[in-house]
Amino acid sequence: xxxxxxxxxxxxxxxxxxxxxxxxxxxxxxxxxxxxxxxxxxxxxxxxxxxxxxxxxxxxxxxxxxxxxxxxxxxxxxxxxxxxxxxxxxxxxxxxxxxxxxxxxxxxxxxxxxxxxxxxxxxxxxxxxxxxxxxxxxxxxxxxxxxxxxxxxxxxxxxxxxxxxxxxxxxxxxxxxxxxxxxxxxxxxxxxxxxxxxxxxxxxxxxxxxxxxxxxxxxxxxxxxxxxxxxxxxxxxxxxxxxxxxxxxxxxxxxxxxxxxxxxxxxxxxxxxxxxxxxxxxxxxxxxxxxxxxxxxxxxxxxxxxxxxxxxxxxxxxxxxxxxxxxxxxxxxxxxxxxxxxxxxxxxxxxxxxxxxxxxxxxxxxxxxxxxxxxxxxxxxxxxxxxxxxxxxxxxxxxxxxxxxxxxxxxxxxxxxxxxxxxxxxxxxxxxxxxxxxxxxxxxxxxxxxxxxxxxxxxxxxxxxxxxxxxxxxxxxxxxxxxxxxxxxxxxxxxxxxxxxxxxxxxxxxxxxxxxxxxxxxxxxxxxxxxxxxxxxxxxxxxxxxxxxxxxxxxxxxxxxxxxxxxxxxxxxxxxxxxxxxxxxx
RNA sequence: GGCCCCGUGGUGUAGCCUGGUCAACACACCUGCCUGUCACGCAGAAGAUCGCGAGUUCAAAUCUCGUCGGGGUCGCCA
Numbered sequence: 083x084x085x086x087x088x089x090x091x092x093x094x095x096x097x098x099x100x101x102x103x104x105x106x107x108x109x110x111x112x113x114x115x116x117x118x119x120x121x122x123x124x125x126x127x128x129x130x131x132x133x134x135x136x137x138x139x140x141x142x143x144x145x146x147x148x149x150x151x152x153x154x155x156x157x158x159x160x161x162x163x164x165x166x167x168x169x170x171x172x173x174x175x176x177x178x179x180x181x182x183x184x185x186x187x188x189x190x191x192x193x194x195x196x197x198x199x200x201x202x203x204x205x206x207x208x209x210x211x212x213x214x215x216x217x218x219x220x221x222x223x224x225x226x227x228x229x230x231x232x233x234x235x236x237x238x239x240x241x242x243x244x245x246x247x248x249x250x251x252x253x254x255x256x257x258x259x260x261x262x263x264x265x266x267x268x269x270x271x272x273x274x275x276x277x278x279x280x281x282x283x284x285x286x287x288x289x290x291x292x293x294x295x296x297x298x299x300x301x302x303x304x305x306x307x308x309x310x311x312x313x314x315x316x317x318x319x320x321x322x323x324x325x326x327x328x329x330x331x332x333x334x335x336x337x338x339x340x341x342x343x344x345x346x347x348x349x350x351x352x353x354x355x356x357x358x359x360x361x362x363x364x365x366x367x368x369x370x371x372x373x374x375x376x377x378x379x380x381x382x383x384x385x386x387x388x389x390x391x392x393x394x395x396x397x398x399x400x401x402x403x404x405x406x407x408x409x410x411x412x413x414x415x416x417x418x419x420x421x422x423x424x425x426x427x428x429x430x431x432x433x434x435x436x437x438x439x440x441x442x443x444x445x446x447x448x449x450x451x452x453x454x455x456x457x458x459x460x461x462x463x464x465x466x467x468x469x470x471x472x473x474x475x476x477x478x479x480x481x482x483x484x485x486x487x488x489x490x491x492x493x494x495x496x497x498x499x500x501x502x503x504x505x506x507x508x509x510x511x512x513x514x515x516x517x518x519x520x521x522x523x524x525x526x527x528x529x530x531x532x533x534x535x536x537x538x539x540x541x542x543x544x545x546x547x548x549x550x551x552x553x554x555x556x557x558x559x560x561x562x563x564x565x566x567x568x569x570x571x572x573x574x575x576x577x578x579x580x581x582x583x584x585x586x587x588x589x590x591x592x593x594x595x596x597x598x599x600x601x602x603x604x605x606x607x608x609x610x611x612x613x614x615x616x617x618x619x620x621x622x623x624x625x626x627x628x629x630x631x632x633x634x635x636x637x638x639x640x641x642x643x644x645x646x647x648x649x650x651x652x653x654x655x656x657x658x659x660x661x662x663x664x665x666x667x668x
Numbered sequence: 669g670g671c672c673c674c675g676u677g678g679u680g681u682a683g684c685c686u687g688g689u690c691a692a693c694a695c696a697c698c699u700g701c702c703u704g705u706c707a708c709g710c711a712g713a714a715g716a717u718c719g720c721g722a723g724u725u726c727a728a729a730u731c732u733c734g735u736c737g738g739g740g741u742c743g744c745c746a
Contacts, residue, residue, distance in 0.1 A: 115703030129706070149696090168706055177704095191697055193678055197707095201680055201695095205738050258746035278746075305745040430671080430742060532746040630739095640738065 083154050083184070090126020092159055094175045101178055102156040103128060104186070106216065108196065110147050117144045121153060121178075122196070124221050127171060129162075130155050130178040140183040150189035150196060150213070156182045204632070208646040211637055223634045227622045229345035231298055234318055237340045241333055243296040243320055248283035250276060250300070256588065256596055257533055259303035262313065270663040276302035279615055282600055284321040285534065285572055288611040289603050296320035298618065307641045309630045310564065310620055314639060318621075321613030327555050327571055330612045331511060334559060334567065337616070338509060346625030354509040354559070362512050367405075367489030369515070372563025373508045375501040379405045379488050380466045382476070391453035393437065397478040404478040407492055408466040409499070412473025413440035413447070421475075427494055428477060428487035436491075437476040441468045493563065504627065510560045517541060517552035518585065526587045531556040533582055535570040545581045559616065561624055569614025576605045 086102040105123040112118075117132040132144035136157070147153070157180040168174035193210055194202045198219045207214040214220055235245065254261045254275035261275035277283075279301050287295045297319045304313060318337070322329060335352040342348040355373075362371050365378045383404045386394040394404045409416070416424075425436040439448040439459070446459045454462075468474050475491065477484050496502050517537050518527035527549055529535060537545065541552035555571035573579045579601065583593055593601060619631040632638035639645055659666065 109706075111705050111708050113703055113705065113708075114701065116705085117703095118705055118708085120706070131704085133703075135703085162704090166704060166706095171706080174706085191678070193696095195679085195696075195707095203675085203680085203738070205675090206679075208738090255746090259744080281746085303745060306741095306743085308745085309740075311745070432742090529746055535746090641740090642737080644737090646738090 085154075088125035089121050089123045089128040090173060092128055092173050092176050092178075094161060096159045097161045097176055099159050100156065101128075101159050102154070103130070103178060104152070104154050106189075106196070107147055107149055107151045107153060109149065110144075112145070117141065117147075118177075119144070119147060119153070121155065122216070122218075126173060126218070128173045128176070128178060129168070129171075130157070130180050131160075132180050132183065136179050137181040137183075140180050143183050143185065144180075146185065148189065148191070150192050151185055152187040152189070154182075154184040154186055155180045205640075205646060208632075208638070208640065211647045215636065220633075223622070223626060223628075224636060226345050226626060227618070227634055230341045230618065230622055230625070233341045233344040234296075234298065234337065237337055238296040238320065241294070241336070243294040243322075244292065245297055246287055246292065246295050247297060248277070248280040248287075248299065252277055252283075253596070255282070256592060257529065257586075259305050262302040262304045265662045265664055267661050278303050279317060280319055281532065281534065282597065284319060284613060285608075285611065286600070286603055288321055288323045288572075289606065289608045293323045294320070307639070307643070310623070312631065312635075312639050313643050315631070316618040317615040318618055319613070319615040321611055323609040323611045325571075325610070325612045327513070327557055327612060330569055330571075330614050331557065334569075334614055334616070335509075338559070338621075341621060342507070342625060345622075348507060348625060350507070350509065354511050356511040356513050358514040359512055359516065360514065363485055367485035367487075367492070368563070369512055369558065370560045370563055370565045371489075371510070371512075372493060372496065372502070373510055374503055374506050374562060375496045377407050377409065377492050377496060377501065379407055379485075379492070381405050382462055382465065385458055385461050385465065386454075389454050389458055391437075391450055393435070394476075394478050402479055403481050403484045404476060405484050405488055406462070406466055406474050406476040407488055407495075408468040409473040409475060409495055410501075411471050412475075412495075413442060413471050415499075416473050421473075424475065424491060424494075428491055431487035431490060432483045433477045433479055433487035435477075436487075437478070439474045439476075441470050441472045441474065443470045506562075507624070508560075508562055512558045512560055513556075515554050515556040515558075516550070517554040517556075517582075518549050520550060527585055529582075529586065530554060531568065531570050533586060533588075534572045534579070536573045536578070537582075542578065545578075545585055549585045555612070557614070559614070561621075564620055564624060566620045566624070567614050567616035569612065571610070571612040574604070574608040574610045576601065579604060 084102065085104045089103055089105050092101060103121055105121040108120040108122040108127060110117060110119050115134065119130050120127050121130050132141040134141040155178060157178045159176050160179045162175055162177050192213050193206055194200050196213055196216045198217055251264060251274035254263065254273060259278050264274040264276065266272045266274060280297060280299055284295055299317060299319055300314060301317050302314055335354055339350040339352055342350045359369055362369050367379050381403065383398045386404050387398040389395050397404060421438050428436050437450055439446050439451060441463055451459065466474055477487050515530050517530060517535065519530050521528045531554060536555045538553045538555055544552040557569055558565055559567035573582065619634055622634040623631050626634060628634060637645060637647065644650065
């Protein structure tokens with residue numbers, strides 16, 4: 083029964099040969115006298131024909147065939163001939179004239195047709211993921227993901243990295259995301275945590291003399307789901323000894339080029355552009371700017387500091403900002419109602435309002451125009467490069483709210499006004515991040531990245547004087563406005579690590595109990611080292627033009643962390659709980 | 669934890685606002701006919717009590733509350 087070909091590979095040149103094919107029935111067209119079946123496997127589709135003139139037994143049996151039956155057929159590969167070809171199929175010029183049919187298995191009627199253009203709820207697809215994955219589109223996603231991992235392994239190997247596995251069951255650590263916990267049977271009341279990333283282990287591997295490590299590990303963060311993240315995800319994790327930021331960037335650019343070109347067939351030019359965190363925030367209001375379109379944020383604080391519009395001038399005098407974006411041709415396209423909708427959109431980011439001025443041939447048009455001098459209005463328009471027909475939108479608030487609301491407004495408008503070239507891939511390094519972020523609620527600093535991130539040499543004195551001004555050697559890779567990798571030069575000197583821990587107000591007791599081992603290891607001759615971890619799911623998602631990582635994960639979880647196919651998570655028996663000495667408090 | 673959208677035969681929707689043909693349409697499914705289709709065609713048949721629960725009402729898919737599930741998002745995501 084050994085098959086001779088895959089369904090998608092037969093061409094006119096094969097005509098006259100005998101083919102033995104296996105696959106699933108995609109569709110059956112019964113013409114009474116002759117029956118056509120589109121047979122599908124992972125490679126594509128071939129039309130097979132059951133003709134009583136060729137084989138009566140096979141034709142008779144073919145009456146029983148239904149969608150998703152599993153078949154073995156053998157027969158002559160035949161030129162379909164003039165007028166009978168299907169130009170939509172790569173195999174459309176040939177067909178198999180079946181002389182032998184074996185129904186290897188029957189199938190229930192599937193809940194949806196196994197083909198690319200289906201219109202079903204994702205819930206249904208996830209429940210029957212095995213049917214969903216049979217669709218050519220999903221097969222392509224699985225293949226692309228495989229190719230990406232293969233390209234990665236080959237490249238990393240060539241670059242002198244070795245793949246080392248690190249534990250899935252490890253210690254819970256303070257800071258960072260919420261851990262996924264696993265109870266220990268052998269140690270009642272104690273828990274393992276699943277890795278948020280193999281961060282500490284990969285640094286330990288540098289201390290272990292591995293020099294260049296990589297791994298494609300599953301990572302876990304018990305935070306709420308989004309389109310681009312879920313509980314369980316995959317990273318390409320690597321770390322390099324005696325390496326600087328530039329070394330990591332260079333290796334990563336090579337890796338991206340390799341992956342995108344080999345797995346995604348997308349050409350990549352290196353080196354990538356770099357932009358400081360400060361510049362990204364200033365120009366785009368985001369540390370992961372989508373640089374495929376303009377409409378940048380424009381700071382107008384100085385121009386409106388003394389204007390009569392109190393909403394603006396008061397904000398400026400209270401250390402706030404007034405920034406705006408100019409929407410090309412927006413004066414004509416946006417009605418009051420449209421602008422109200424945009425106001426609702428920025429309200430999500432705590433903006434208290436959205437001021438607007440239309441620029442027309444006759445002048446400026448808005449309810450707030452009367453609060454500004456003609457001179458100020460002209461200065462604003464000039465700085466925003468707004469010309470007649472444009473709509474100027476403003477948010478006045480704290481720098482964070484201004485950045486959040488305008489960056490998201492910009493993205494919204496960019497998409498809705500079709501300003502984004504969907505075929506473009508903008509790779510961008512965002513560098514020079516601050517070392518800490520102030521947490522007002524807890525009245526302490528938090529690491530902007532993580533607590534092993536090295537400050538720049540210039541910033542080390544600031545750790546004692548003004549930590550908020552300290553810069554880190556942390557870098558992010560951004561593609562089309564998506565953060566796809568985050569890395570840093572790590573601290574390799576105990577004295578500096580100690581200072582950081584002090585700055586973060588982590589008590590010596592907590593340090594000792596949580597990563598005393600790490601601190602100790604650090605003091606046994608740690609080489610300078612640096613690393614980064616691109617997210618595999620997001621990379622594949624971007625290569626395929628998808629907007630959701632579930633499309634590139636074989637068996638993804640829902641927003642509530644459930645697997646609709648297997649039913650996980652689920653209850654366990656009282657016996658299992660008793661073994662762990664766990665009581666469920668309902 | 670908050671906000672928003674969705675939940676009606678197998679699938680996708682209509683009906684819901686303005687309760688009173690307990691339900692319409694398309695595809696799929698089933699039967700019959702058909703030797704060249706490829707979203708085959710034609711004829712016919714079957715199939716849902718409207719996610720679940722409670723309430724309002726003479727009467728609920730339709731109104732109210734709760735709840736469960738799916739999605740988006742804010743918070744969260746070192």
